Amino acid sequence: MFKTKDGEEIFVIDGHTHFWDGSPQNQKNVHGKQFIDCFYAYHSNLSPKEWLWPKEKFEKYDAQTMHDDLFVHGYDDMAILQSTYLSDFYKKGFNNIERNYAMKKAYPNRFIINGAFDPRDGERGLDQLRADAEKYHLKGVKLYTAEWKGDSKGYKLTDPASYRFLEEAEKLGIKNIHVHKGPTILPLNRDAFDVADVDDVATSFQNLNFIIEHCGLPRLDDFCWIATQETNVYGGLAVALPFIHTRPGYFAHVISELLFWLGEDKLLYGSDYGIWTPKWLIEKFMAFELPDDVAKETGVSLSLTAKKKILGLNAARLYDVDIAAQKQKLTAPLAAAS
Amino acid sequence: MTVASGPYAGRTSEIWDRLHHVTDPELDESVTELGFVTSVEVDAIDHVHIQFRLPTYWCAANFAFMMADDMRAAVSALPWVRGASVVLGEHMYADKINCGISQGLSFQETFGSEATADLSEVRRTFLLKAFQRRQEALLSQLMARGYTAEQLVTMILADVQALVVEKEGQDLVGRYLERREIVGPCSPDAPAFLSAEGRRVPAEGLEVYVRGLRRVGVNAEFNGALCRGLLSARFDMTTPLPERPKMNPS
Incomplete structure (x- = not known):
């Protein structure tokens, strides 16, 4: 909960968090090492000095640390735990759903867990998705289209197999599809970060919401164009938001473009924990004002209302969170441990 | 180095x-x-x-x-x-x-x-983005100097080459002209400002058109900042943060 100077309470739902194990013990090969190293470079490059972690903590942190960083030191009220497998890089997966579920069991009122699917897994993957949906009451999944699998270096949302999985997700009541566009999709001659497939599936699956993590970065320009034409495409702010510290000027430009093209109802805050932590991100975001020249140029404003939507109201709508009821649960004496 | x-x-x-x-x-x-x-x-x-x-x-x-x-x-x-x-x-x-x-x-x-x-297709995609970004920088500069939409859309390449601007503006002109051939022939009497599809830019709606281009520049600058940052974090360099490139008048 973030309290404004006027005492107004802002309910915060963190749209993108991870409980990963990137430690050397879990790494399968050099790619596993390079993957967590790359995350660590994002962390070191964009975090304020006082929030830098040692490499060991970054590779693997415990549940208590994560809980405290999000909800005790940070301002998150709830957080969405994303599942990412990367089974070709990590022995037990990077952050598998069982690991996330253990976290959820420890702090039931705090976490929403999202599953994952990979269209390349075929029938087995569909069965797994059905089982996960039932067991974990999934309302969302995270897709990592750049995941390596055997000879495959990724897939597109427009692949026929992706359609089968999205149809199944819709049947199972999984309505929020978080998409992380990463690099290295074959064939190598195409733009590895192309977001055009989002356009296609968003049109085909009108009942699903597509939350494009990192706002389609590094293809923000193409993403904005697609998102303006689709009512069910959202932008997740992870990676864009931390620029608020090192490069507030760039952040101002990016957020103003997003507000202009997508609007304040279509943006979701996400810390991308453990890459960054909510405490400093939210303090800086709440204190942030668009510079006059940027506001004038785009004609948008980052008002308190917009901030409230971005920080929690939009995610609450997508995940059917009754904020008043949730607040009560969190403040009830029994929830004190949470 | x-x-x-x-x-x-x-x-x-x-x-x-x-x-x-x-x-x-x-x-x-x-x-x-x-x-x-x-x-x-x-x-x-x-x-x-x-x-x-x-x-x-x-x-x-x-x-x-x-x-x-x-x-x-x-x-x-x-x-x-x-x-x-x-x-x-x-x-x-x-x-x-x-x-x-x-x-x-x-x-x-x-x-x-x-x-x-x-790689011809992906190369062309990004040359076009570079073209759009450079065009936006030049158009924004000229609009800030008081050129009207009507004046800008009727300019021919010879007019752009003859623009009297200081060093910074000269760079914008040079950078734009370097990529202009991607979207159409470059004879001196050819229209100076064509869209990425090679069409004439209409006077009506020029501002909206430029706003559309702006996304390309913002994205590229953001990526540039991210790439520099990741490079320095990865190789433990203490690279001073460069100023935001003076591409836009804003």
Whole structure:
């Protein structure tokens, strides 16, 4: 909960968090090492000095640390735990759903867990998705289209197999599809970060919401164009938001473009924990004002209302969170441990 | 960056100069300014040895190949160069790319079944983005100077070449003209401002058109900042943060 100077309470739902194990013990090969190293470079490059972690903590942190960083030191009220497998890089997966579920069991009122699917897994993957949906009451999944699998270096949302999985997700009541566009999709001659497939599936699956993590970065320009034409495409702010510290000027430009093209109802805050932590991100975001020249140029404003939507109201709508009821649960004496 | 010295100092700096004109296709910035090139050596038999690195292990293989290939071509164009090696370090496809470049293979020959075509399409996509970004910078500058939409859309290339502007404006003009041919013929009486599709830009709605272009520039600048940051974090460099490039009047 973030309290404004006027005492107004802002309910915060963190749209993108991870409980990963990137430690050397879990790494399968050099790619596993390079993957967590790359995350660590994002962390070191964009975090304020006082929030830098040692490499060991970054590779693997415990549940208590994560809980405290999000909800005790940070301002998150709830957080969405994303599942990412990367089974070709990590022995037990990077952050598998069982690991996330253990976290959820420890702090039931705090976490929403999202599953994952990979269209390349075929029938087995569909069965797994059905089982996960039932067991974990999934309302969302995270897709990592750049995941390596055997000879495959990724897939597109427009692949026929992706359609089968999205149809199944819709049947199972999984309505929020978080998409992380990463690099290295074959064939190598195409733009590895192309977001055009989002356009296609968003049109085909009108009942699903597509939350494009990192706002389609590094293809923000193409993403904005697609998102303006689709009512069910959202932008997740992870990676864009931390620029608020090192490069507030760039952040101002990016957020103003997003507000202009997508609007304040279509943006979701996400810390991308453990890459960054909510405490400093939210303090800086709440204190942030668009510079006059940027506001004038785009004609948008980052008002308190917009901030409230971005920080929690939009995610609450997508995940059917009754904020008043949730607040009560969190403040009830029994929830004190949470 | 190695300091040029010894008997081949002049030649080494000639190489750096050529490399300066090679751009990262995605960022539309020089590979030397980005800090990608780590070493340039010219040996006794006029062979050039270039080493470079990228911000992450995962940087797109096609762009990595393009930069390597462009660097090789740029330095090989010097009449005295008798051979050029370009070596990429610490990248998921480093071995393949280095092998392909050293044997003078094309992209497709290098990657075989992992590629279904050459790089012309992706190259054109990013040249167009660079064009749009450069056009936006120039149009915004001119609009800030009071040019009306009507004046801008009726300008021909000769008018742009004749613009009297100071150094900064001159760079914008030069950078724009460098990419203008991608969208249409460049005779002096050709329209100065065409869209990426090669159509005339209409006076009505020019501001909306420019706003659309602005996204491309914001994205590229953001990526440039991210790439520089990741490069310095990865290689533990203490790179001073560059100022926001003076592309836009804002």
